[in-house]
Structures are given as C-alpha cells and as structure tokens.
Amino acid sequence: MALKTGDEYLRSIKALDLKAHMLGKNTSDLDQHGLVTPSRRAVAYTFDAAHDPETRDLFCVESPLCKDVVNRFSHLHQGPEDLVSKVRMQRLCGTGTACCFQRCVGMDAANAIYSTTYECDGKHGTPYHSRFKDYWAWVQQQDLVVDGAMTDPKGDRGKRPKEQVDPDLFLRVSERRPEGVVISGAKLHQTGMLNSHEILVMPTLTMRPGEETWAVCCAVPTDAKGVRYIYGRQASDTRKLETHTMDVGNPRFGGQEVMTVFEDVFVPHERVFLNGEVDFSGIMVERFAAYHRQSYGGCKVGVGDALIGATALIARMNGVEKATHIKEKIVEMIHLNETLYACGIACSATGEATPSGNYLVNMLLANVCKLNVTRFPYEMARLATDVAGGLLGTMPSAADLEDPVTGPYIRKYLAGAPDVDVVDRMKVLRLMENMVAGAGAVGYLIESMHGAGPPAAQRIMIGRQADLEGKMARVKQMLDIA
Numbered sequence: 001m002a003l004k005t006g007d008e009y010l011r012s013i014k015a016l017d018l019k020a021h022m023l024g025k026n027t028s029d030l031d032q033h034g035l036v037t038p039s040r041r042a043v044a045y046t047f048d049a050a051h052d053p054e055t056r057d058l059f060c061v062e063s064p065l066c067k068d069v070v071n072r073f074s075h076l077h078q079g080p081e082d083l084v085s086k087v088r089m090q091r092l093c094g095t096g097t098a099c100c101f102q103r104c105v106g107m108d109a110a111n112a113i114y115s116t117t118y119e120c121d122g123k124h125g126t127p128y129h130s131r132f133k134d135y136w137a138w139v140q141q142q143d144l145v146v147d148g149a150m151t152d153p154k155g156d157r158g159k160r161p162k163e164q165v166d167p168d169l170f171l172r173v174s175e176r177r178p179e180g181v182v183i184s185g186a187k188l189h190q191t192g193m194l195n196s197h198e199i200l201v202m203p204t205l206t207m208r209p210g211e212e213t214w215a216v217c218c219a220v221p222t223d224a225k226g227v228r229y230i231y232g233r234q235a236s237d238t239r240k241l242e243t244h245t246m247d248v249g250n251p252r253f254g255g256q257e258v259m260t261v262f263e264d265v266f267v268p269h270e271r272v273f274l275n276g277e278v279d280f281s282g283i284m285v286e287r288f289a290a291y292h293r294q295s296y297g298g299c300k301v302g303v304g305d306a307l308i309g310a311t312a313l314i315a316r317m318n319g320v321e322k323a324t325h326i327k328e329k330i331v332e333m334i335h336l337n338e339t340l341y342a343c344g345i346a347c348s349a350t351g352e353a354t355p356s357g358n359y360l361v362n363m364l365l366a367n368v369c370k371l372n373v374t375r376f377p378y379e380m381a382r383l384a385t386d387v388a389g390g391l392l393g394t395m396p397s398a399a400d401l402e403d404p405v406t407g408p409y410i411r412k413y414l415a416g417a418p419d420v421d422v423v424d425r426m427k428v429l430r431l432m433e434n435m436v437a438g439a440g441a442v443g444y445l446i447e448s449m450h451g452a453g454p455p456a457a458q459r460i461m462i463g464r465q466a467d468l469e470g471k472m473a474r475v476k477q478m479l480d481i482a
C-alpha cells in the first residue's frame with residue numbers, strides 16, 4: 001500500500017465527480033470551484049504531512065489491522081501514546097492551515113465503532129465487528145478520507161424520533177431487504193463531506209426500545225445513489241470567488257460544511273455495523289463524542305497558534321509590541337491556548353483500553369477539554385480583535401489597493417511601523433478578520449461551540465463521569481457519617 005500524497009488524494013477525490021447544490025446551482029467540477037478548493041487543499045495537507053521528512057514520523061504509524069504503515073488519520077489507537085500523538089498531529093495541522101482540515105471525524109468514528117461493535121457482538125451475537133474490521137482495513141490500505149455523519153436534523157427537540165411529524169427528521173432504516181437496508185434522512189453540519197471518499201453514518205442519540213429503526217450505523221460511499229449535498233454558507237464566503245485573493249484572508253486553506261440528504265440509499269449488509277441494537281446506540285454516540293472532544297484539544301489549539309502568531313505580528317507591525325498591556329494580552333492568549341492543549345493531552349495520556357483492544361480517551365477529561373473549547377477561543381478572538389485595532393473591520397478592499405486613484409492613499413494612510421510593508425500589514429489583518437469574523441470563524445468559533453456537541457452535552461457527560469457519589473462517600477467516611 002502507498003500512502004497517498006496530497007496531489008494523489010486530490011486526484012482521487014476529483015475522480016469521484018461529486019456534485020453539490022451551491023448558491024442555487026447543482027454544481028459539478030468541484031475541484032475547480034473557488035468555494036471548494038481551499039477546503040480540499042486543507043485535507044491534502046494531512047496527506048503531504050505523511051511524506052514530509054519533518055512530520056512523517058508523527059503522521060505515519062504501523063497498523064495492526066492491515067499490518068502496514070498507514071496515515072495516523074485512519075489509525076485505531078493502540079495505547080495512550082497513540083492518543084497523545086493524535087492530538088499533537090492535529091495541533092500541527094491546525095497551525096499549518098489555520099482552519100478545520102476535516103479529516104478527524106472519520107478517525108474518531110472508526111475508533112468508536114470498532115469498540116462498540118465488539119461489545120455489541122459479544123452481547124447480541126451480531127457480526128458487526130468483523131465486518132467493520134474488513135471495511136476499515138480496506139480504508140487504511142486505500143488511504144481514504146472518511147466523513148463521520150452523526151447529527152440528525154431532530155425537528156421538534158422536545159420529541160423522540162417516532163413522535164416527529166416526519167420520521168426522516170432522524171435518519172432511519174426505511175426498508176429492509178434480503179441483501180441489506182435502505183436508509184432515509186439527513187445529516188447536518190457535515191464537515192469535509194465533499195472532500196471524503198466514504199461516509200460513516202451513526203445514530204445521533206441514545207435510542208430506546210421501540211426506536212430500533214433509528215439505531216443504525218453503516219458505511220456509504222460519498223458517490224452512492226440517492227445521496228445529495230447542499231453546501232453550507234460561511235460569512236464572507238464569496239470573497240473566495242473574487243479575483244483578489246488577499247481579501248479572503250486565508251489565501252490557501254478553508255473549511256467545508258454541507259447538509260447531506262440520504263434519499264432511499266441502499267446499503268449492503270457488509271457495510272452495516274449496527275441495525276436496531278438500541279442498547280449500543282448511546283455507547284457509540286458517547287465514544288464518538290469523547291474522541292471528537294479530545295480532537296478539539298489539538299485542532300483548535302493549532303488554529304489558536306495561528307491566531308496568536310498573527311496577533312503578535314500585527315502588534316509589531318502597528319509599533320505596539322513593547323506596550324505592557326499588549327504583551328499581557330498575548331500572554332493571556334497563550335495561557336488560554338495551552339490550557340486547551342493541556343486538557344487534550346491529559347485526556348489522551350489517561351486513556352484506557354476497551355475490551356476490543358483499541359484505546360478510548362478519558363471521557364471526563366475529554367468533555368472538560370471540549371467545554372473549555374466552547375469558551376477560550378472566543379476570549380482569544382476578543383483579545384486578538386482588541387490588539388489588532390478597528391482596521392480589522394473597516395479596511396478597504398484589495399481592488400481599491402490596486403486602483404491607481406485610491407491605491408496611493410491606502411498605502412500612505414495605512415502605513416504602520418516604519419519598516420513594515422503596508423500590504424503585508426493588510427494581509428495579516430485580513431487573516432485575523434477571516435479567523436474572528438469571516439469564513440474561518442465557522443471553524444474557529446462556531447465549530448468550537450457546537451462541533452462535537454454543544455456545551456450542555458459536555459456538562460451532562462461531566463456530571464455523569466465525575467463520580468459524585470464516590471466523592472460524597474469519601475467525605476462521609478472522613479467525618480464518620482453513617
């Protein structure tokens with residue numbers, strides 16, 4: 001097996017010839033589309049890093065499943081060291097791209113499905129684990145990108161799946177056939193879906209007896225018949241379609257989210273990994289969520305590194321880098337960012353083996369990690385905005401910079417520290433704008449809030465995992481309370 005390079009990955013995705021509804025048009029040739037190409041380049045980064053002599057040791061790992069070297073983005077974690085390496089790898093990608101590089105969802109889904117199917121088979125005698133092993137060994141050997149699809153639309157949030165007016169508001173098995181199942185429904189907020197070869201569909205919440213129809217996990221190729229994509233908008237996204245790239249802010253990379261509709265999609269049995277075993281739906285959801293909450297202790301920290309770097313640079317370009325209050329603000333950003341990283345590393349280093357043999361993060365600390373992520377990037381964005389100054393939101397366009405009448409005024413009046421090039425200063429400001437208020441803020445802020453579940457979901461898990469009964473018992477023991 002060969003580890004793909006970024007270019008090989010891009011060619012393999014192009015060959016799928018996926019289509020998406022974007023800005024009112026059903027669009028093909030996505031690899032040529034200005035809204036899509038930055039997100040594809042961000043995924044390609046994860047492939048190139050497996051070949052770069054400086055990073056390949058972190059990105060390449062021997063897989064016991066396919067007995068070959070694979071990209072860590074498709075690895076099943078074999079110990080706490082693997083979990084730690086995963087977070088370090090994600091930080092590196094976040095620092096290098098300053099955006100969501102999209103490839104973690106499938107890795108997190110695979111690790112959750114691997115252990116859940118093992119336990120499900122042990123209890124119910126189902127054949128899911130060996131099926132999944134065959135499937136994932138193939139994914140590893142082909143070096144594929146797999147999207148994990150969990151979030152259902154959910155309709156009326158106060159109602160269970162079967163109480164909804166429309167049963168498709170939770171993705172379900174709509175038909176059972178001798179050779180497989182047919183699924184119907186949709187998944188929202190699908191990160192990197194159009195840059196993926198495969199989709200791992202999972203249930204969105206703990207299903208109860210009577211809700212077997214909605215307890216389904218399966219794999220579907222992204223080009224399967226009946227799958228339809230509707231592109232998600234991001235703030236200032238059409239700047240990516242303009243000729244002047246400077247106004248985009250992040251000139252090379254970007255994220256991608258889509259709404260994915262599954263209209264009577266047939267899935268053969270060998271790609272079905274849960275089908276009605278409601279007692280394992282919640283375990284699968286919790287484990288996936290825990291892995292993805294760990295992920296944020298790497299990726300968002302990396303993006304935070306880029307924001308800190310840009311903030312320090314603009315302070316220098318503005319001539320204020322030595323001001324005490326500026327230095328304090330940058331130190332505050334570093335403290336917040338490293339606190340996120342500390343949690344990401346801690347939940348990894350204290351991870352434990354599952355009965356199936358792969359390793360699961362410390363669920364309590366992974367949820368603490370993600371709850372911090374719902375707050376700290378917002379505070380870091382506030383500090384970055386403070387240091388950058390108001391020009392972050394009012395700067396003239398790149399087209400006006402090039403205009404013979406307005407250009408000279410812009411160069412004259414946007415001058416900063418004496419040795420600083422005006423255009424360089426504008427580039428840094430545009431990158432910061434992208435990250436705190438533009439298309440990049442989807443990945444850095446909104447995703448920090450809602451990706452891998454909103455803060456309320458982390459609070460529930462923290463409450464469950466914290467062993468309050470044990471803590472009370474120990475206090476009672478100390479005080480001789482019966």
Ligand code: SF4
Binds near residue numbers: 101191295299
């Ligand atoms: Fe990976 Fe972070 Fe993007 Fe999730 S949000 S796919 S963890 S980069």
Ligand code: FE
Binds near residue numbers: 191447451452
């Ligand atoms: Fe995410």
